[in-house]
Amino acid sequence: MQREVQFAGFGGQGVMLMGQILAQAAMIEGYEVVWIPSYGPEMRGGTAYCTVVLGDRPIGSPIIRNPQHLVAMNRPSLEKFAPTVRPGGVIFVNASIIPVGSGRTDVDELRVPIVELARDLGNVKAANIIALAAFVARSRVVRFEALEQAVRDKFAAKAKLIPLNLQALEVGRNAAAGT
Amino acid sequence: MAKVLMKGNEAIAEAAVRAGCRNYFAYPITPQSEVAEYLSRRLPEVGGVFLQGESEVAVSYMIFGAAATGERVFTTSSSPGISLMSEGISYIAAAELPCVFVNIMRGGPGLGGILPSQADYFQAVKGGGHGDYRLLVLAPASVQEAVEMMMEAFPLAEKYRNPVMILGDGLIGQMMEPVEFRDDLNTEPAPADDWATSGMDRRGRDRRNLIRTLYLVPSELNAHNLKLKAKYDRMRREEVRWENYAVDPSIRLLLVSYGTMSRVCRTAIDRLREEGLAVGMVRPKTLFPFPREAVLAAARQGEVRAVLSVEMSMGQLVEDVEWSVRGVRPVFWFGKCGGEVPTPEEVMAEARRILRESE
Amino acid sequence: MGKTFRRPQALAETPTHYCPGCTHGIAHRLVAEVIDELGIRGRTVGIAPVGCAVLCYNYFTFDFIEAAHGRAPAIATGLKRVRPDLVVFTYQGDGDLASIGMSEIVHAANRGEKFVTVFINNAVYGMTGGQMAPTTLPDQRTTTSPFGRKVAQTGMPVKMAELLAALETPGYIVREALIRPKYIQRAKKAIRNAFSYQLENRCFSLVELISTCPTNWGMTPIEALSWAEEKMLPYYPLGVFKSPEGGRPAPGAAERSADAA
Numbered sequence: 001m002q003r004e005v006q007f008a009g010f011g012g013q014g015v016m017l018m019g020q021i022l023a024q025a026a027m028i029e030g031y032e033v034v035w036i037p038s039y040g041p042e043m044r045g046g047t048a049y050c051t052v053v054l055g056d057r058p059i060g061s062p063i064i065r066n067p068q069h070l071v072a073m074n075r076p077s078l079e080k081f082a083p084t085v086r087p088g089g090v091i092f093v094n095a096s097i098i099p100v101g102s103g104r105t106d107v108d109e110l111r112v113p114i115v116e117l118a119r120d121l122g123n124v125k126a127a128n129i130i131a132l133a134a135f136v137a138r139s140r141v142v143r144f145e146a147l148e149q150a151v152r153d154k155f156a157a158k159a160k161l162i163p164l165n166l167q168a169l170e171v172g173r174n175a176a177a178g179t
Numbered sequence: 180m181a182k183v184l185m186k187g188n189e190a191i192a193e194a195a196v197r198a199g200c201r202n203y204f205a206y207p208i209t210p211q212s213e214v215a216e217y218l219s220r221r222l223p224e225v226g227g228v229f230l231q232g233e234s235e236v237a238v239s240y241m242i243f244g245a246a247a248t249g250e251r252v253f254t255t256s257s258s259p260g261i262s263l264m265s266e267g268i269s270y271i272a273a274a275e276l277p278c279v280f281v282n283i284m285r286g287g288p289g290l291g292g293i294l295p296s297q298a299d300y301f302q303a304v305k306g307g308g309h310g311d312y313r314l315l316v317l318a319p320a321s322v323q324e325a326v327e328m329m330m331e332a333f334p335l336a337e338k339y340r341n342p343v344m345i346l347g348d349g350l351i352g353q354m355m356e357p358v359e360f361r362d363d364l365n366t367e368p369a370p371a372d373d374w375a376t377s378g379m380d381r382r383g384r385d386r387r388n389l390i391r392t393l394y395l396v397p398s399e400l401n402a403h404n405l406k407l408k409a410k411y412d413r414m415r416r417e418e419v420r421w422e423n424y425a426v427d428p429s430i431r432l433l434l435v436s437y438g439t440m441s442r443v444c445r446t447a448i449d450r451l452r453e454e455g456l457a458v459g460m461v462r463p464k465t466l467f468p469f470p471r472e473a474v475l476a477a478a479r480q481g482e483v484r485a486v487l488s489v490e491m492s493m494g495q496l497v498e499d500v501e502w503s504v505r506g507v508r509p510v511f512w513f514g515k516c517g518g519e520v521p522t523p524e525e526v527m528a529e530a531r532r533i534l535r536e537s538e
Numbered sequence: 539m540g541k542t543f544r545r546p547q548a549l550a551e552t553p554t555h556y557c558p559g560c561t562h563g564i565a566h567r568l569v570a571e572v573i574d575e576l577g578i579r580g581r582t583v584g585i586a587p588v589g590c591a592v593l594c595y596n597y598f599t600f601d602f603i604e605a606a607h608g609r610a611p612a613i614a615t616g617l618k619r620v621r622p623d624l625v626v627f628t629y630q631g632d633g634d635l636a637s638i639g640m641s642e643i644v645h646a647a648n649r650g651e652k653f654v655t656v657f658i659n660n661a662v663y664g665m666t667g668g669q670m671a672p673t674t675l676p677d678q679r680t681t682t683s684p685f686g687r688k689v690a691q692t693g694m695p696v697k698m699a700e701l702l703a704a705l706e707t708p709g710y711i712v713r714e715a716l717i718r719p720k721y722i723q724r725a726k727k728a729i730r731n732a733f734s735y736q737l738e739n740r741c742f743s744l745v746e747l748i749s750t751c752p753t754n755w756g757m758t759p760i761e762a763l764s765w766a767e768e769k770m771l772p773y774y775p776l777g778v779f780k781s782p783e784g785g786r787p788a789p790g791a792a793e794r795s796a797d798a799a
């Protein structure tokens with residue numbers, strides 16, 4: 001078994017962190033896992049993307065041309081990567097700022113207005129956590145409990161942010177269930 | 180100890196600290212600057228020395244000076260930086276000082292690019308600086324292996340009194356994987372009283388040590404080089420490391436690949452085998468000394484039609500593969516560089532093509 | 539009556555390879571005397587340059603490293619950072635320090651590395667056979683400036699002491715000469731001050747020493763001494779250019795403060 005998730009968006013949307021939290025959750029689950037960023041000048045303000053590959057055997061190629069799933073946080077990312085997703089995968093769309101769809105009929109497209117939901121929660125910075133939770137709830141690439149633990153681990157150094165982010169996870173899970 | 184998810188560059192830094200290294204000198208360069216950023220915080224915690232030098236040239240000599248005390252020291256850089264350090268590396272090898280250099284390779288030549296590459300194979304393995312010297316070169320294929328090699332590098336450097344190089348690519352530095360740190364390591368550097376310029380008082384004997392690289396008498400320089408060669412020959416006998424993947428008597432094509440590239444090959448091999456094509460791989464873990472006999476033995480398997488070197492460079496590894504195979508089988512090259520990493524699909528297509536043409 | 543003049547313990551009992559009339563021997567002796575007087579031979583590490591003094595470790599009796607061209611300050615940095623209890627000095631000529639090693643010396647001084655640099659300035663490359671150095675005087679003939687140094691093409695001679703004294707980081711920067719007994723006595727004081735500052739963990743020190751090269755200047759040793767005094771001293775004034783006590787003495791005051799030291 002191997003699962004690949006491509007995360008993509010603008011720099012500053014927390015795309016790298018989403019991938020890292022998923023990778024942490026995969027590790028907690030006992031999977032082999034690798035997280036790969038795009039790096040260099042692209043990091044600063046332009047497009048940011050990363051890939052998480054997890055599986056029950058050592059990960060071979062960490063470079064994935066056709067991922068199983070996509071989390072698209074902005075329109076250019078959706079347009080660039082939606083065609084690469086393998087049939088049957090989940091394409092998560094940040095519906096707050098992406099007015100268009102993936103154009104794919106052979107995938108499970110999940111649209112969530114994460115910015116509005118984060119604003120309702122009281123902190124727009126939590127939008128990426130809402131997106132991650134919605135994606136995981138729908139794709140089930142890891143168990144939700146592992147994701148909660150990963151959030152606790154990742155924010156261990158900033159413990160006061162943990163309750164907010166756990167709430168964000170719930171908001172995301174409910175959003176995925178309600179669509 | 181529990182596993183932790185770490186970026187390769189940070190894991191390499193932490194591994195050095197846990198191996199007992201308390202001294203790091205470096206100059207920033209993408210894609211490995213996280214090592215310096217990490218150690219600028221971490222080394223002060225353990226009373227270590229962190230210094231950002233004015234250039235890679237200077238850094239290579241700071242390493243020289245630090246290593247001359249007999250204490251553990253290392254630096255990290257990426258391709259253009261290693262070129263600048265190569266001057267000092269030649270002197271360090273000549274002076275027989277133990278230390279560790281990490282090259283997180285990016286594309287070249289010149290400024291090249293900042294994405295992963297394996298284009299410094301020759302520089303690392305054949306001697307990037309002047310004169311007859313060799314580095315012991317370790318090539319990790321995962322973050323965990325980078326950690327293990329980093330920890331092993333210091334005792335190896337001390338065993339041979341020779342610089343050791345960890346040759347990774349940008350992916351190894353940038354990707355995150357779960358890692359586990361061993362805690363049963365001997366963190367003490369090997370005794371150095373016989374040669375280190377550590378001050379006569381500390382050694383408690385009134386005999387001074389001299390570290391030099393100038394031998395104006397031809398017979399002395401020849402003798403010095405013979406002594407160095409004896410060390411390199413001993414490395415060839417004692418330190419060759421590799422891993423066979425899916426090498427069995429049925430294989431018809433043998434791949435040779437190292438580092439991140441070898442993981443792509445592993446995926447390609449798995450899929451080719453699903454198609455019914457028996458392909459195996461020898462993955463060198465030491466690039467110098469090169470696993471020459473292992474490559475030959477695998478190439479000699481009865482069904483092997485050809486050997487394919489897969490590399491993120493334009494035909495460097497393939498020269499050592501040809502040298503290993505000694506004409507027993509035809510040898511081919513496939514590679515990309517500049518940040519283009521060959522995909523499993525591309526490797527598979529190349530493997531099918533070669534097998535088709537070899538029948 | 540006891541012996542009043544003897545070989546310092548830090549100096550080896552061996553003839554040097556230096557040319558007749560060369561002032562390297564004087565500089566070596568001054569360094570060795572200071573090391574003896576301070577009782578630091580057992581924890582001193584010297585770093586030799588590339589140049590005529592490449593073999594200077596043969597004339598000292600403590601730990602020594604032979605550096606690459608110009609890189610001695612970087613080696614000294616590595617050594618001293620890892621082992622602050624050692625006493626470290628580099629011994630460098632003008633080609634080594636002011637040309638190929640300019641970057642290393644400037645940055646080591648600017649970081650305030652706690653070691654001593656003894657800088658031999660004789661306005662010419664010695665070992666490679668008398669080529670032009672950054673310190674070669676205008677119109678001075680060398681094997682690569684056979685018609686005299688033309689400043690329009692090669693600039694003016696570099697004044698290392700002044701250049702390093704311009705750094706804001708505290709340091710001890712002094713220029714003396716090895717061409718007359720009175721200067722030599724001051725040179726020794728400067729070297730002793732420099733090592734003392736290191737022992738106090740105070741600052742980086744540069745002791746520039748105006749020296750002669752009769753062989754490559756094409757002069758007798760006596761003529762060379764006169765030439766250095768007449769031609770070099772007007773361009774390369776002696777004195778303390780900077781001291782860690784603060785302030786930067788004016789050039790005129792430099793000599794007086796050295797006398798007072």
